[in-house]
Amino acid sequence: MIRHIVLFKFKDGISWEDPRAQEAERIAVKVGGEVPELREWRVGRNISTRPVAYDFAAVGLMDDEDALERYLVDEFHQKAIRLWREISDWVIADVVE
Template structure:
């Protein structure tokens, strides 16, 4: 199993009040239902106000590296990436369990 973790940080001028951020969150929450490789999908806004904190986290679980690759190229996932690319930067970690 591989745990896929992504942390998103808004670009300057973007907040949760920005319509594009609200749309990005909405689409992000749908990824778990739309991408069959995902066994689990968690999405959550950060509640910390620390300057180093990111704004949103997603955590997914897939069976193996092949499933991770299929998830990464899935059309719905690519749609979500395109939306987030406009408003944020992010970091990822893929952890083998």
């Protein structure tokens, strides 16, 4: 199993009041139901106000690296990426469980 972890940090001038952030969140919530490779999908806003904190997290679980590769190119996932790319930078980790 592969645990896919993504942390998003808004670019300067972006906040949750921005309609683009709200749309990116709305689509991110739907990824779990749209991408068949995902066995689990959890997303949410970070509640921490510490300077090192990121703004949003997405955590998915897939069977293996092949499933991860299919997820990465999935059309719905790519739609979500386009929205997040406009408003944030992110870091990822893919962890074998």
